[in-house]
Amino acid sequence: GALVYQYPRRTICKSGTSMRMECQAVGFQATSVAWYRQSPQKTFELIALSTVNSAIKYEQNFTQEKFPISHPNLSFSSMTVLNAYLEDRGLYLCGARTGRDTQYFGPGTRLLVL
Amino acid sequence: QQKVQQSPESLTVSEGAMASLNCTFSDGTSDNFRWYRQHSGKGLEVLVSIFSDGEKEEGRFTAHLNRASLHVSLHIREPQPSDSAVYLCAMSNTGNYKYVFGAGTRLKVIA
Numbered sequence: 719g720a721l722v723y724q725y726p727r728r729t730i731c732k733s734g735t736s737m738r739m740e741c742q743a744v745g746f747q748a749t750s751v752a753w754y755r756q757s758p759q760k761t762f763e764l765i766a767l768s769t770v771n772s773a774i775k776y777e778q779n780f781t782q783e784k785f786p787i788s789h790p791n792l793s794f795s796s797m798t799v800l801n802a803y804l805e806d807r808g809l810y811l812c813g814a815r816t817g818r819d820t821q822y823f824g825p826g827t828r829l830l831v832l
Numbered sequence: 833q834q835k836v837q838q839s840p841e842s843l844t845v846s847e848g849a850m851a852s853l854n855c856t857f858s859d860g861t862s863d864n865f866r867w868y869r870q871h872s873g874k875g876l877e878v879l880v881s882i883f884s885d886g887e888k889e890e891g892r893f894t895a896h897l898n899r900a901s902l903h904v905s906l907h908i909r910e911p912q913p914s915d916s917a918v919y920l921c922a923m924s925n926t927g928n929y930k931y932v933f934g935a936g937t938r939l940k941v942i943a
Contacts (some may be wrong), residue, residue, distance in 0.1 A: 724875075747934075752930065760921065762933040813874060813931065821931070823868075825875035 719744040722814050724824035729803050732832055738798040739827040741812030746822070747792040748814035753785070756826075757808040765810075769796060799829065807831045834858055838921060839936035846939055850940045851908040853937045855921035860899050862923035862932075867895055870936070871917045879919075880906065909940040 723742040731737045739803040739821060742753060750769040754762040768789040789795040790812050795814075809828050815821040834863060835858040845851045853867075864883055872877040875909040880905070882888040888895045892909040918936040 754931075754933075761935045762922075764930055766934075767930055809875070817925075823876045825876070828873075 720816075720822050722748075722812060722822045722824035724810075724812050724827050726799070726827055727825060728828045728830075730830040732742075733803055735799055735801045737802055737829060738796055739810055739812075741795045741797075741824055742815065743793045743814040746814075746816045748793065748795070748816060750815045751767055751787075751789055751795040751817070752813040752821075753787065753795075755808050757805070760808075762811060764768065765797070771817050777814065797813040802829070802831045804831050825826060833921065834862055834932045836921060836923065836932055836934040838937050840937060841935070843939040843940070845911055845939070847912055847941055847943050850911050851911045851915075851939060851941070852923075853857045853906045853908075853919050853939070855904045855924060855934050857902050857904070857932075860902060862925055863898055865895070865904050866922045866931075867893065867904075868920045868922060869915075869917045870920060876920070908939075911939070913943050915943050916940050 721744045725740050735831040754769045756762045764777050765780045766774050768774045774787050787797045809826040811826045812824045813821050839854045867879045867943045879893045880890045882895045882897045883894045885897050887899045894907045896905045918938050921934045922931040924931045
């Protein structure tokens with residue numbers, strides 16, 4: 719079956735430091751990977767969408783300088799939160815998609831910033 | 833950009849009673865609708881995907897979509913305390929690959 723793994727599942731970093739999270743698609747080819755963030759008491763916001771053979775598209779309020787993303791092949795993507803501060807805490811979700819309607823979400827990486 | 837409103841914000845039902853959750857959206861461009869559930873501290877669990885007007889059932893979960901009225905609902909038959917969670921609707925357009933999420937409905941099922 720199709721699965722999406724994310725790691726770490728939970729991490730703590732000091733304010734001002736950076737944290738890298740990874741997303742692995744198993745059992746299918748992730749032609750696009752979307753990264754979302756759920757901040758405390760909020761719903762999921764799309765950070766950026768990475769599609770094979772296309773440039774990574776960042777949503778308003780999110781930048782490559784802050785959230786650089788790598789999508790080197792059809793099964794793996796990573797995103798780094800650079801210079802993390804309190805407002806960056808939350809659950810980061812990776813959604814890997816193949817085809818028209820098949821999107822699989824990972825369990826998320828929960829980031830705590832001290 | 834598509835906007836999604838979920839109602840109610842919170843809902844308490846007794847075990848065994850039907851639970852109904854609603855989403856309205858701002859325009860009819862989306863063609864891919866999903867209901868997810870998120871237990872406290874966990875990731876997303878997909879419940880039902882629906883792509884055309886009408887009804888789609890997955891076990892105890894039934895989604896109804898009416899794009900003309902910009903509305904999609906989720907009905908949970910015989911809810912149990914373990915169904916207590918935040919329920920999120922999300923939608924996207926084919927080829928867009930971007931999901932827009934509602935703010936969620938917090939469901940509590942009491943025994």
